[in-house]
Amino acid sequence: MANIFNKKIQLHGFNNLTKTLSFNIYDICYAQTSRQRQEYIEYIxxxxNAERLTNILTEVTKIIGANIxxxxRQDYDPQGASVAILIAEDKDDNIKILSNAEAPGPLPESLIGHLDKSHLTIHTYPESHPDNGISTFRADIDVSTCGRISPLRALNYLIHSFESDIVTMDYRVRGFTRSIDGGKHFIDHEINSIQNFIAEDTKDRYHMIDVNIYQENIFHTKMMLKNFDLDDYLFGGSSSDLSLGQQQEITDRVRKETLEIFYGRNIPDVDD
Structure with a gap:
């Protein structure tokens, strides 16, 4: 299979495969008082904010070698932000390196891409629950490219740009490109799992599972942070300020929230 992808295919016209990466991150915390919950939203x-998110997506365009x-971009009242960037192929003849190999992509110091036209978007959703003290932050990012490069090359940088408790990723290749003999090519690079594009240090920190539909070129990976330290989840407080009973109660709430988001379903309380 690798020989098929490594062999150069002479195309009829432009490579018009569309490759889309949907990348979602979740941050979870416990804010005990209404003031702390408001401060958490303000902190997020x-x-x-839109300026920081613009900087992140600008670095993504550098990684894939694109022109903006x-x-x-927009900051919203009372909370949240959105950024959308329209990009096109970088015409710099010095950018010659192109690889869609199953390996972690670079951090922003390297330029290694090539594409014709595409877009990047990001939306944030901070929220809190008034009753149980749980507050969450979600960011939805979409990187869609048309041409030779895959947005998976930006995945390593995106993961390192956020401190996330849960990450979910969907990657899909759509459409087809045609060779000069008329044959259709529905994918132009080898991929077995999104996990192969993630750096080892990240894999060590997260539990990871896949749900892939290879025949449809649809790939899904989700990750949940392995280690749990209650102090990492307390906003505006410390575990030393809590009784053992309070620590256990908050730990149960945070872990339940984490599992519900990871598995995408509500988990009933023990006494329900």
């Missing part, structure tokens, strides 16, 4: 809005055509 400041930490991941247009940027639209």
């Amino acid at each position: 809005d400041e930490e991941y 055509l247009n940027i639209a």
Whole structure:
């Protein structure tokens, strides 16, 4: 199979395969008082405002070797932000390196891509629950490319740009490109799992599972942080300020929230 992808195929026209990476991150915390919950929302809005998100997506365009055509960004009231970037192929003849190999992509110091036209979007969703003290932050990122390069090359950088408790990723190759003899090619690079594009240090930190539909070129991976330290989840407080009973109660709430998001279903309480 690898020989098929490594062999150069002479195309009829432009490679018009569409490759889309949907990347979602979740941050979970416990904010005990209404004031702490409000401060958490304000912190997230400041930490991941439209300007910061624009900088992250700008670095993604560098990684895939693209030119930015247009940027639209917006901070929302009372919370959240959105950024959309329209990009096109970089015409710099010095960018010659191109690889879609199953390996972690670079961090932003390297330029290694090539594409014709595409877009990047990001939306944030901070929220809190008034009753149980759980607050969450979700960011939805889409990187869609048309041409030779895969947005999976930006995945390593995106993961390192956020401190995430849960990450879910969907990758799909759509359409087809045609060789000069008329044959259709529905994918132009080898992929067995999104996990193969993730760096080892990340794999060591997360539990990871796949749900892949190879015949449809659809790949799904989700990750959940392995280690749990209650102090990492307390906003505006410390576990030393809590009784053992309070620590256990909050730990149960945070872990339940984490599992529900990871598995995509509500988990009933023990006494329900």
